[in-house]
Amino acid sequence: MAEELGELRVIRTSPTGMQKDSVQGELRLTWRTGDADEIARAEKTFQAYLQKGWLAIGEGPGPKKQIFTFNPDLEKIVLAPLVMGG
Amino acid sequence: MMTMSDNIGGYAGKLLRVDLTEGTLTDITFNQATLRRYLGGTGLGVKVLYDEVTPATEWSDPANRLTIASGPLGGTRIGGSGTISIVTKGTLTGGVAAVQANGLFGAYLKFSGYDGIILQGQAPRWQYLHVEDGKAELKDASYLLGVDTYDIADTLKAEYGKTDFQASVLSIGAAGEHLVRFAAIFVDKGHVAGHNGSGAVMGSKRLKAIITMRGKGQIPVQDEAGLEGVANQLYENVKNFTGTINGVYNWQTAGNPMLPVRNYSTNVWTIPDDKLEEFSEAYIRSAFSPKPHPCWGCRLTHATMMTIPRGPYAGMVVEEPEYEQLSAWGTAIDTQDIFSAAMLSGETDRVGLENNEAGWLVGWVMECYAKGYLQKADLDGLEMRWGNADATRQLLHMIAHRQGCGDWLAEGVMRASQKVGGEAAKCAIYTMKGNTPRGHDHRTRWTEMFETCVSNTGTLEVGGYMQDPKVMQPGYPMEVVDNLTTLQGNMVFEDSLGTCRFNTGTNMTLLAQAVSAITGWEFTPEEGKTVGLRIVNLMRVYNIRCGITGRDYPSERYGSTPTDGPYKGIGIKPHWDAMLQRYYQQMGWDVQTGHPLPDTLKRLDLNHIIRDLR
Numbered sequence: 001m002a003e004e005l006g007e008l009r010v011i012r013t014s015p016t017g018m019q020k021d022s023v024q025g026e027l028r029l030t031w032r033t034g035d036a037d038e039i040a041r042a043e044k045t046f047q048a049y050l051q052k053g054w055l056a057i058g059e060g061p062g063p064k065k066q067i068f069t070f071n072p073d074l075e076k077i078v079l080a081p082l083v084m085g086g
Numbered sequence: 087m088m089t090m091s092d093n094i095g096g097y098a099g100k101l102l103r104v105d106l107t108e109g110t111l112t113d114i115t116f117n118q119a120t121l122r123r124y125l126g127g128t129g130l131g132v133k134v135l136y137d138e139v140t141p142a143t144e145w146s147d148p149a150n151r152l153t154i155a156s157g158p159l160g161g162t163r164i165g166g167s168g169t170i171s172i173v174t175k176g177t178l179t180g181g182v183a184a185v186q187a188n189g190l191f192g193a194y195l196k197f198s199g200y201d202g203i204i205l206q207g208q209a210p211r212w213q214y215l216h217v218e219d220g221k222a223e224l225k226d227a228s229y230l231l232g233v234d235t236y237d238i239a240d241t242l243k244a245e246y247g248k249t250d251f252q253a254s255v256l257s258i259g260a261a262g263e264h265l266v267r268f269a270a271i272f273v274d275k276g277h278v279a280g281h282n283g284s285g286a287v288m289g290s291k292r293l294k295a296i297i298t299m300r301g302k303g304q305i306p307v308q309d310e311a312g313l314e315g316v317a318n319q320l321y322e323n324v325k326n327f328t329g330t331i332n333g334v335y336n337w338q339t340a341g342n343p344m345l346p347v348r349n350y351s352t353n354v355w356t357i358p359d360d361k362l363e364e365f366s367e368a369y370i371r372s373a374f375s376p377k378p379h380p381c382w383g384c385r386l387t388h389a390t391m392m393t394i395p396r397g398p399y400a401g402m403v404v405e406e407p408e409y410e411q412l413s414a415w416g417t418a419i420d421t422q423d424i425f426s427a428a429m430l431s432g433e434t435d436r437v438g439l440e441n442n443e444a445g446w447l448v449g450w451v452m453e454c455y456a457k458g459y460l461q462k463a464d465l466d467g468l469e470m471r472w473g474n475a476d477a478t479r480q481l482l483h484m485i486a487h488r489q490g491c492g493d494w495l496a497e498g499v500m501r502a503s504q505k506v507g508g509e510a511a512k513c514a515i516y517t518m519k520g521n522t523p524r525g526h527d528h529r530t531r532w533t534e535m536f537e538t539c540v541s542n543t544g545t546l547e548v549g550g551y552m553q554d555p556k557v558m559q560p561g562y563p564m565e566v567v568d569n570l571t572t573l574q575g576n577m578v579f580e581d582s583l584g585t586c587r588f589n590t591g592t593n594m595t596l597l598a599q600a601v602s603a604i605t606g607w608e609f610t611p612e613e614g615k616t617v618g619l620r621i622v623n624l625m626r627v628y629n630i631r632c633g634i635t636g637r638d639y640p641s642e643r644y645g646s647t648p649t650d651g652p653y654k655g656i657g658i659k660p661h662w663d664a665m666l667q668r669y670y671q672q673m674g675w676d677v678q679t680g681h682p683l684p685d686t687l688k689r690l691d692l693n694h695i696i697r698d699l700r
Binding site: 065 | 572591
């Protein structure tokens with residue numbers, strides 16, 4: 001039986017202040033639900049992006065919703081910057 | 087009962103209620119529980135509107151309220167925290183208008199002892215309001231009538247012997263005086279609280295301006311070090327931001343068909359390379375001699391006053407145009423000359439019009455003129471061909487003064503187009519609530535078209551979206567809905583704090599930390615989102631009470647399918663009803679009517695308004 005995995009998906013984008021619609025690839029971090037080191041690494045990444053103002057959307061179980069704290073029980077967390085202005 | 091000043095930081099401690107009919111000025115307070123539920127800015131403004139303005143009240147009725155408020159983070163070390171939010175019953179939608187302007191006003195008002203001002207009534211003659219160190223008085227403004235929004239700032243400051251940063255001036259231009267439906271309110275010259283006619287409401291009250299002095303007061307902060315840490319992190323996140331002035335150039339060079347061209351009659355802008363280069367930030371900043379004109383506490387470089395360097399408008403001083411000024415006066419009416427676009431941006435400000443509605447209106451007139459739906463005689467002899475900047479300048483002044491054809495055009499895009507009717511009406515860009523969108527071709531930016539139509543404020547309510555490929559381009563209707571509902575509440579929360587999105591990026595985590603640091607509350611981003619959703623639902627119910635229901639749709643042209651460009655043939659309308667149902671369901675609203683369900687209102691601690699929907 002496969003181990004349960006969580007996934008942190010970071011959508012990487014152009015670093016310019018006035019965002020264009022370019023998406024330059026993705027960073028994916030996964031963690032095994034029982035592995036404290038992997039969870040800690042993912043949580044550190046999560047916190048760093050939230051401090052920078054990125055959005056975090058938690059997916060499953062249950063409906064998607066914006067989250068502000070890391071939850072290793074989620075199946076997937078998507079991190080993406082906010083597009084605004086212009 | 088606790089008052090605003092009891093043991094919490096972040097607040098000056100009172101609001102000023104000005105009854106212009108009676109000429110009375112009264113200090114009022116809110117208790118701490120109310121503040122925590124609504125915070126300030128948009129939140130308090132919407133509460134005042136809901137509680138005090140009946141659905142039967144017209145926007146121009148003296149009983150309408152116009153609330154101008156900062157929030158708990160206003161006037162702090164957080165960059166751009168001079169922002170105010172203005173809430174009233176709007177002229178275009180007949181429902182909530184909630185708009186923001188940056189500048190110094192919010193900070194200086196708090197330093198002068200007030201978190202906000204509630205205007206009501208109608209003065210027997212034109213007046214302005216003077217605020218200084220906890221005191222306020224109404225003064226005769228008859229000599230200021232007709233003074234434009236830039237000159238009045240200089241005039242009033244000079245009268246009080248103040249230099250540029252010793253006072254802040256909020257005003258209306260000729261458009262507000264003449265009750266143009268899309269008149270805006272201007273702060274410190276070109277900072278604009280625009281959509282849905284706040285300037286016309288202020289004009290209906292016969293209040294020309296408010297001047298607030300720098301003030302000697304200080305905002306109490308519970309945790310100075312904590313607030314400083316947040317402020318520094320916020321600045322670190324945005325320090326490379328240089329404004330949106332490069333937007334038109336960026337989109338065009340990137341080949342992104344998001345620019346609004348010739349009133350949506352095409353999705354392709356054709357402009358020579360040398361003319362396009364002049365729309366670039368690099369060119370404008372080098373040629374227009376920008377001089378810093380910063381908002382409170384802002385260390386960014388985008389707010390400047392600029393001088394048009396050459397051409398027939400050489401020497402004109404304008405506030406640095408943002409993207410939307412350059413799209414309205416560049417692509418939307420196909421003025422391919424940056425100097426003309428900058429001139430029109432400055433003129434729109436000075437006469438007191440809201441930029442976007444003005445741009446869509448002129449674009450519609452030009453298309454009608456080109457197609458023969460409107461003749462020269464209908465337009466008082468103006469030759470409204472595409473890109474005619476001089477004629478546009480004249481038309482803007484006629485609208486602002488309601489002269490000639492400017493009188494019926496002053497009613498805004500929806501009403502003017504309905505008056506002309508026929509094929510002309512089919513060309514007009516607006517939502518079925520009566521407001522117009524921001525300055526893009528939203529047929530290629532579905533998120534923003536959908537949001538503009540479902541919003542309760544007369545402009546954006548979510549105000550940003552995830553940079554995700556499925557949200558960035560047409561073709562993913564359900565992802566658009568999911569994006570909006572996921573982020574709902576964030577922007578309205580920020581608009582209740584007194585801060586500026588360019589400085590904060592609506593960073594919910596850091597904003598919540600800032601609220602905690604300044605007030606002493608243990609405030610989480612989840613609580614911030616709940617506050618935002620509470621206000622969104624309160625606005626929704628208010629609008630429903632005003633009869634605004636079943637109008638979450640675009641006009642025929644606004645929701646049309648591009649006929650050229652890379653997204654030719656890909657339209658949003660076939661998906662619209664399914665999108666609406668999904669949106670309503672995810673918002674906890676009735677999927678058919680869009681009315682908030684009782685359980686949703688209970689969850690947001692809005693039990694007391696459930697009966698209002700029966």
